[in-house]
Amino acid sequence: MIRSLIRPFIIAFSMYSKIPVPQLEWKDQDMKYVLCFFPWVGAVIGFVTILWGMLCHSLPIGRVLYATVGTAIPLLITGGFHVDGFMDSMDAFHSYQSRERKLEILKDPHIGAFSVIQLVLYYLVYVGAYSEINSLRAIGVVSIGFFLSRTLCGIGVVTFKNAKKEGLLYLFSSKAHEKIVKISLYVQLLLCIVVLIILSLWAGIGVIAGALSVFGYYRYHCYKEFGGITGDTSGYFVTLCEGIIVVIVAVCSLAGLV
Template sequence: MQVIKSFFIAVSIYSKIPVPQFEWKEDDMKYVFCFFPWIGALIGGSIYFWNYSCGVYHIGVGCRTVIGMAIPIFITGGFHVDGFMDTMDAIHSYSPKERKLEILKDSHIGAFAVIMLAAYGLVLFGTFSEVESDALLKIVCCGFFLSRCLCGISAVSFPLAKKDGMLYTFADSSHKKVVKGSLSLQSALCVGLMCFQSFPAGLIVAAAAVLTLVYYYYRSRKEFGGVTGDTAGFFVLFCEGCIVVVAAFIDVFVLK
């Protein structure tokens, strides 16, 4: 029963999909991160279906790309975008760690949040529009699953910047060994599926995702002393963006 409740909690938090609601207990949160990647699977599947439909009905690349970029927001409600913007504001404040953690809590949007989100959107639009190979598109769609696997692993493995907030609550309540084992297995299966589409491309894109995790570890420790819920949102977007950029690079400079 705890596993089922953990599934519903994961879906209710990380997506806008309506699920049964109930009172949360600590035992119900043990396996929440195990189901976090499946929101990415839904996003990736939806993007692939959308792109397939665009091919069938001859929808232009602009419309295909913009709506494809919006699908993650439709499904998650922009949950990770908020963390990305807060993290950008904090990092670009060039303040001490304590002040940066305060900025993460601030509900107001700063200039750097808007600037960096706009830059991220432009880069994503430009690179995503260049992913035309069906194999690379499938690899990118798998990336939404992989980014959340890696994010979940970081939540129960990396040092936490503070002892409050949603991430701390779930990380502290998690059955860490089970979560790490489950997410590691899911990551391996996802990478295997990516390599099945195209071994060299899948391996390179997966390696890029792992490198973003390494970068995230060192950058979060340097800037905040550890990870938080907001930095986790930053990582999901940053990892997915790097996956799309690397896939586009392969498509343009290797396959064409």
């Protein structure tokens, strides 16, 4: 049983992170449970983020370096996997073309002006908000957010309609053992909620409300624009959700609520 779970765990990390792991053949039996372990890539990001926060609290590291490295940690661990989907989605959303043309834009490997503009704007807000997060408790809330965003994303993969019958998202959703994956992810979501509230009541509630609001908006927007979700829009959701979480924690920190 343990061996049957190790392979999906490794595949999840080989797919969604740059962490060196053995490269395994993607067998149907393994693909059933890969999404169960997707949030644990976020757990690694959160762990490294906490370590960085502890280091900054013990050494005289300035806010600019603190915020820029904190912002870079998710990019370094994932290789920008989700940001790529964010950029493709931004180009498609802002193209104002037909649904079919928007889906084609998602597949286009080239980047457009809208994606660059939106990415620069995103990271300006992200770095600015991150620089206002000072306490280790607040950093802990942000760290749990990396797990939360991926848990919700995984739930979306096995719950929402696919916009097309091809691509990585369709592969993972069609091969997943829907019942077990849903149970696993909902249990992980519940644990996230409990830990967030224990860490900080008001910041925890704010993060949960913000993440769920983004999740609802993500479904509405993707159904309206594409007729469903894709692998790129999943990356868009993870990126947007993490940005909202950082902003919420920053506001709570400035208000003395965490």
